[in-house]
Amino acid sequence: MSFIVSKFKCKGITFFSLLHVTHYSSRFSTAAVASIEPKIPPDFSSCIVQDKDLLLKSLNPSGTGLHVLDLVDERSLEPHPTLYHLLLKKCTFLRKPKLGKIVHAHISNSLFRGDVVILNTLLNMYARCGCLDDARNLFDEMSVKDMVTWTTLITAYSQHDRPLDALLMFPQMLSLGFFPNEFTLSSLLKASAALPDTPQIYFHGAQLHGFSFKCGFHSNVYVGSSLLDMYARCGCMDEAHFVFDVLPTKNEVSWNALIAGHARKGQLDRALSLFLKMLRQDFQPTHFTFSSIFGACASTGSLEQGKWVHAHVIKSGGEIIAFMGNTLLHMYAKSGSIQDAKMIFDRLVKRDLVSWNSMLTAYAQHGLGKEAVQCFQKMLNIGLVPNDITFLCLLTACSRAGLLEEGQYYFKSMKRYNIEPGISHYVTIVDLLGRAGLLNEALRFINEMPIQPTAAVWGALLGACRMHKNVEMGSFAAERVFELDPHDSGPHVLLSNIYASGNRWRDAAKVRKLMKESGVKKEPACSWVEIQNTVHMFVASDDSHPQMGAIYKKWEEISARIKEIGYVPDTSHVLFYMDEQEREVKLQYHSEKLALAFALLNSPDGSTIRIKKNIRVCGDCHSAFKFVSKVVGREIIVRDTNRFHHFYDGSCSCGNFW
DNA sequence: GTAGGGTTAG
Numbered sequence: 001m002s003f004i005v006s007k008f009k010c011k012g013i014t015f016f017s018l019l020h021v022t023h024y025s026s027r028f029s030t031a032a033v034a035s036i037e038p039k040i041p042p043d044f045s046s047c048i049v050q051d052k053d054l055l056l057k058s059l060n061p062s063g064t065g066l067h068v069l070d071l072v073d074e075r076s077l078e079p080h081p082t083l084y085h086l087l088l089k090k091c092t093f094l095r096k097p098k099l100g101k102i103v104h105a106h107i108s109n110s111l112f113r114g115d116v117v118i119l120n121t122l123l124n125m126y127a128r129c130g131c132l133d134d135a136r137n138l139f140d141e142m143s144v145k146d147m148v149t150w151t152t153l154i155t156a157y158s159q160h161d162r163p164l165d166a167l168l169m170f171p172q173m174l175s176l177g178f179f180p181n182e183f184t185l186s187s188l189l190k191a192s193a194a195l196p197d198t199p200q201i202y203f204h205g206a207q208l209h210g211f212s213f214k215c216g217f218h219s220n221v222y223v224g225s226s227l228l229d230m231y232a233r234c235g236c237m238d239e240a241h242f243v244f245d246v247l248p249t250k251n252e253v254s255w256n257a258l259i260a261g262h263a264r265k266g267q268l269d270r271a272l273s274l275f276l277k278m279l280r281q282d283f284q285p286t287h288f289t290f291s292s293i294f295g296a297c298a299s300t301g302s303l304e305q306g307k308w309v310h311a312h313v314i315k316s317g318g319e320i321i322a323f324m325g326n327t328l329l330h331m332y333a334k335s336g337s338i339q340d341a342k343m344i345f346d347r348l349v350k351r352d353l354v355s356w357n358s359m360l361t362a363y364a365q366h367g368l369g370k371e372a373v374q375c376f377q378k379m380l381n382i383g384l385v386p387n388d389i390t391f392l393c394l395l396t397a398c399s400r401a402g403l404l405e406e407g408q409y410y411f412k413s414m415k416r417y418n419i420e421p422g423i424s425h426y427v428t429i430v431d432l433l434g435r436a437g438l439l440n441e442a443l444r445f446i447n448e449m450p451i452q453p454t455a456a457v458w459g460a461l462l463g464a465c466r467m468h469k470n471v472e473m474g475s476f477a478a479e480r481v482f483e484l485d486p487h488d489s490g491p492h493v494l495l496s497n498i499y500a501s502g503n504r505w506r507d508a509a510k511v512r513k514l515m516k517e518s519g520v521k522k523e524p525a526c527s528w529v530e531i532q533n534t535v536h537m538f539v540a541s542d543d544s545h546p547q548m549g550a551i552y553k554k555w556e557e558i559s560a561r562i563k564e565i566g567y568v569p570d571t572s573h574v575l576f577y578m579d580e581q582e583r584e585v586k587l588q589y590h591s592e593k594l595a596l597a598f599a600l601l602n603s604p605d606g607s608t609i610r611i612k613k614n615i616r617v618c619g620d621c622h623s624a625f626k627f628v629s630k631v632v633g634r635e636i637i638v639r640d641t642n643r644f645h646h647f648y649d650g651s652c653s654c655g656n657f658w
Numbered sequence: 659g660t661a662g663g664g665t666t667a668g
Contacts, residue, residue, distance in 0.1 A: 085659080120659040127660095151660045158661090186661040193662095225662045256663040263664095291664040326665045357666045364667090392667050424668060456668080 066099055069106050079110065084118050088125045097129035104138075116144045120152055127156030147173075151184040158191040166191035167204055182220040185212050189226035193233045205230040209243075221247065225254040232261025252278075256288040263296035268305060271296050275309070285312070287324040294327040301612045301639050303335035304530065320344065322352045329355065333362030336610055336637045336644055353384060360393035365643050367654045369401020376410075388419050395425060399432040400643060402655065407432040427456045434464020439473055455485035466494050466501075474498040475507075482514075489515070489522045490615075527591040527613045531602045538594040541586070547598065555588060555597040562627035570620040592621045592638065600632060608635045616640045626650055 066087060072079050084107055091100035104122055112118045119142055126135035139145075139153050150173045157166035170188055173180065180188070185208065192204035209227055212218040218227065224247040231240040244250070244258050255278045262271040271293055278285060290313055297306035310328060313320070320328065325348045332340035341362045348355055356379045363372035376394050379386065386394075391414050398407030411429050414421055426449055433442035442461050446453050458480040465474030478495040481488070492515045499508040515522070528537040538545065545551065559567075569587050587593075592613055599609040617625075617640045629636050630650035638645045646653035 088659095117659050122659095124659065146659095148660045153660095155660065181660085183661040190662065220661090222662045227662090229663065251662095253663045258663090260663060286663085288664040295665075323665060328665095330666065352665090354666045359666095361666060389667055396667075427668085 066102060069102070072106075079106075081112055081115065081118055084110075084112065085121055088121045092125045092128045095129050097126060097131045097134070100125045100129065101134075114144060116142070116146055116149065120146075120148045123149065123152045123156075127152055127159075130160060132156055132160055132162070145178070147178050147181060147184065150178050151180070151187065154184060154191070155187040158187045158194070161194065163191035163194040180215075182217050182223050185215075185217050186220075186222040186226045189223065189230050193226070193230040198234045201230060202234045202236070205234070218243070219246075219248050221249050221251055221254060225251075225257050228254065229257040229261070232257060232264070235265060237261055237265070237267075250283075252283050252286050252289070255283055256286065256292065259289055260292040263292040266296060266299050268293075268296040268300050268302055272305060272309075285316075287318075287321060291324045291327045294324070294331040298327070298331040298334040301335045301610075302530075303332075303337060303610070306331045306335055319349045320347060322348060322350050322355055325349075326352075326354045326358050329362065330358050333358070333365055334639075336639055338362055338366045338368070338644075353387060353390070356384060357387075357389050357393050360390065360397060364393055364397035364400055366646070367400050367643060369397045369403040369406070372397030372401075373403065373406055386417055386419075388422060388425070391419060391421075392424050392428065395428040395432065399428050399435060400654070402436060404432060404436045404438075423451060423454055423456070426451070426453070427460050430457055430460040431464070434461055435467065437464075437468050439464060439468060439470055443473065453480075455481045455488065455491075458484065459488075459491055462491055462494050462498075466498050469498070469501055471498055471502045471504065486518055487520055489520050492520055493522055523615060525591050525613070525615050525618075527595040527611055529595045529599045529609070529611050531599065536595070536598060538591040538598070540591050540594075541589040545594075545598070547601065550601055551594055551597045552589075554601050555593055558597065558600070558628055558631065559588060559624075561631050562624060565627060565631065567624055567627040570623060587620050590618055590621050592617060593624065596625065596628065596636065600634075606634060608637060611636065611638045613638060613640045616642055617645060622652065622656075626652055 068083065069079075069087075071077070072083075084103060087103045088100060091097065091103065100122070103125075107113060107118060107122065119138065123135055123138050123142075126132070126138060135153060135156050139149065142149060150169065154166045154169050154173075157163070157169070167188060170180070170184075173184075189205065189208050189212075192201055192208055195201045195204065205227075208230075209218070212223050212227065217223045224243055228240040228243040228247075231237070231243060240258060240261050244254060247254060255274070259271050259274050259278070262268075262274065275285065275289065275293060278289070290309065293309050294306060297303070297309065306328075313324070313328075325344055329341050329344040329348075332338075332344060341359070345351070345355060345359045345362075356375070359375055360372050363369070363375060372394055376386070376390070379390075391410065394410055395407055398404075398410065407429065411421065411425065414425070426445075430442050430446060433439075433445060439461070442464060446457055446461065449457070458477045462474055462477040462481060465471075465477055474495060475498070478491055478498075481491040485491075492511055496508045496511040499505070499511065514520075524539055526537055526539045528535050530536075536545065571587060592611055595611045596609065599611065603609060617638055622645065625636055625638065625645070625647045627650065629647035633649075636647040638647070643654065
């Protein structure tokens with residue numbers, strides 16, 4: 001009997017051959033194979049190699065090697081199971097489940113139709129190719145299963161965003177007498193960590209922790225890393241550290257999971273100190289490590305720290321691949337350096353859709369609508385297909401830059417790409433129309449929407465009413481927001497501002513009363529500025545800073561200078577009723593003004609001042625900052641929750657759209 | 659034959 005593919009060992013090395021003839025094992029050679037089966041073409045006979053891929057390649061240099069099955073059928077040969085394994089591996093690697101189905105059909109007609117190891121490999125092929133229905137059907141059909149069968153399907157669900165399906169299999173497998181191993185537990189833990197909310201993660205995760213501990217799996221590096229990741233995703237960093245500390249063997253994945261946990265919580269300092277500790281213990285940071293840290297720098301707007309970590313990437317000589325590069329680009333954009341973001345984009349080794357979307361977002365955040373439109377066109381020209389996020393970024397960019405016609409055009413063009421606009425797209429269009437002052441059109445647009453408008457949709461209209469001082473429509477929009485989301489402080493403040501700007505103080509007081517009654521608390525506004533690696537934070541009317549006397553004095557001096565060139569305080573931005581003079585005093589001590597005065601006192605002349613704020617910059621501060629940039633001849637960059645404002649020589653990059 | 663960590667919007 002000849003086998004078409006086989007595996008054999010010679011002098012301790014594993015070889016793969018087309019033929020295996022038992023009595024020839026001691027004098028095996030290429031020539032010998034050919035002489036036993038002379039009808040086999042010469043390129044087949046020379047296929048004694050160490051590398052499985054090379055073997056399949058030589059069977060069919062340009063394809064998968066699948067045609068060897070035709071040969072098997074033609075000659076009525078009995079394939080060795082290694083052939084099936086190799087072919088299935090190849091289909092998995094190439095992500096070609098259709099070819100895998102051909103192998104499946106062949107297996108079903110062979111002696112191995114009930115072989116659990118081969119069927120597990122087949123199951124894994126379907127799972128890795130994302131054919132979960134095929135995998136499930138095969139699983140259900142398998143009369144003999146083992147623990148690997150169960151683990152393979154659990155992993156399939158866990159890796160394809162079906163955590164509940166994965167977790168549900170665990171009690172079933174136990175009740176049928178299959179005992180899990182470390183592979184099963186790490187997949188189950190990954191599934192629990194992907195559940196939609198923290199209590200659910202903790203509920204399932206902690207039980208799996210107990211199970212792992214009882215079986216001694218918790219000291220396995222895979223199980224340990226999944227465990228600490230699970231705790232980190234619940235925000236339980238103490239538990240995550242505990243799991244990490246007791247893990248006997250750590251690797252870069254365990255480190256990365258811990259660093260990512262802190263990074264997600266915005267704890268940049270802790271993420272960075274772990275990064276340094278990791279380096280000191282001779283673990284090599286990976287793209288995962290850098291990606292997490294850049295993400296944390298982006299969310300905290302920490303440009304200096306981000307640059308420092310970027311220098312590490314450069315020093316380590318690694319290429320800037322898309323995954324890490326996208327986060328790096330995002331970090332530069334969100335920390336206020338659009339030039340650096342563009343530079344990273346240009347230098348990316350391979351750009352994917354996320355890279356383009358991130359660049360569009362960068363332009364949107366900086367109010368560069370025309371650049372975003374050009375970027376989108378370039379993306380289409382190279383043949384990339386946009387997705388829903390692409391349009392969201394593009395529409396946001398149009399809205400922020402006041403590109404009304406372009407925004408409407410691109411919104412309509414979404415259907416051409418088979419993308420159904422989601423609620424976020426509708427919000428952006430309401431924003432676009434509203435900012436442009438087309439309040440009636442915005443309202444009509446909302447009424448004609450095919451999906452139910454949410455609080456965000458009405459909130460966008462409310463914001464536009466604030467901008468264009470439309471009290472009636474503003475209060476109508478606010479009512480709708482309060483019905484849908486009664487606990488958000490933002491709309492309450494907006495409505496109160498709308499009333500205040502129309503001098504309707506009684507109505508403003510009513511809003512305040514409503515806030516009090518429904519327990520809605522306004523987030524305290526704060527601004528922060530970094531001077532010489534120290535972050536200084538300010539809240540309105542703050543007097544806790546040691547330099548406060550000098551700061552107040554500085555602002556009074558600046559305030560007098562900007563009034564000389566035309567600044568008029570806009571007191572409608574004060575929430576409460578008080579007389580005009582009191583309101584002006586209140587305005588003077590908004591946190592961003594204190595931060596600016598502090599920065600002017602403590603940074604070199606001519607240097608750029610970067611201020612961050614936890615809520616949107618107030619209209620009066622926005623106006624004042626324009627004048628300040630002219631008077632002191634410096635660039636001031638303010639990052640608020642929405643976007644960046646680059647103040648320079650008396651104007652702002654946002655063109656008063658924000 | 660089966661396993662863990664990272665990206666864009668809001």
